Amino acid sequence: MARILDGASIAAEIKREVGEEVRALTARGIRPGLAAVLVGSVAASQIYVRNKVQACAELGLFSELITPPETVTTEDMLDMVAALNSRDEIDGILIQLPLPPKVEAKALLDAVSPAKDVDGFHPINVGRLQAGRPALAPCTPAGVIEILKRSGIPIAGRHAVVVGRSDIVGKPAAMLLLHQNATVTICHSKTQDLGEVTRQADILVAAIGRPGFITPEMVKPGATIIDVGINRIDTREEFDRFFAGDAKREAAFARRGSVLVGDVHPKAFELAGAYTPVPGGVGLLTIAMLMASTVRAAKMRRGL
């Protein structure tokens, strides 16, 4: 039986530690603070941001939610970021993506002070991460490393294969695994004989954005599978492709009309030594890591 790497309990452990750190800092007059900027009314973004603000409240961080209208201009957004950069009670600035198409996302992300870039998207932090210097790292890949470490999965000397090379997940995940002394291979849509490569993985990280893409024949028996993918499926045909005969999911599908599936086919998990489920795996770590990143930013900015 493959071991399930439970994102909920690991996230709770990290939040507990962060909460303790926030209490200790607050007692010294430093209350870490996060500004969350949410433009427009994308339903999923609203839920993510609400959860982030709620986590701040739970752990004792200061938070401020800023909600410019969909019609906001890049210039207005740049002014807002400049104001947040200069406010001392704000340690982290989070700009929820996606932004409306006419807002220049790159210009905006580059305008966030690297010291407050708790998502780790600023080129300065990307460069620092690559150079092995202290950096604020993207939260989802940082969560992947926490899951592996806290579950006692050896990384050093293992072959880690990351499928996906996005700036948000794939590339930073590969870099963080490299810093943990894994031998890292990065795959993408132009990779030839993908299954040949993924079958060599001791640790397989799937960050593709395609439901159930990693099938059993692409997995080495006993491998650790980290499924970063979050895909919503809402047709009976897709449901049956992944979850036929799964009574619990069937009930959820009947209730909600959709269910989540990762980038790994559920049958592939049966071959794994350990794996992160979807939901209940990597996704739960992202907010915990954002809280940790905000506290880290608060300390780094003050030389602590």
Ligand SMILES: NC(=O)c1ccc[n+]([C@@H]2O[C@H](COP(=O)([O-])OP(=O)(O)OC[C@H]3O[C@@H](n4cnc5c(N)ncnc54)[C@H](OP(=O)(O)O)[C@@H]3O)[C@@H](O)[C@H]2O)c1
């Ligand atoms: N909190 C969380 O848990 C969290 C956070 C972020 C993202 N996610 C999820 O993680 C997944 C990936 O997100 P992302 O932002 O990294 O996606 P993305 O920017 O769309 O990148 C997808 C990557 O997958 C690669 N890819 C696509 N089709 C492929 C194929 N047929 N074979 C091999 N590689 C292929 C792409 O290759 P090319 O570069 O060649 O196009 C690209 O590098 C999504 O399901 C997303 O919802 C979860």
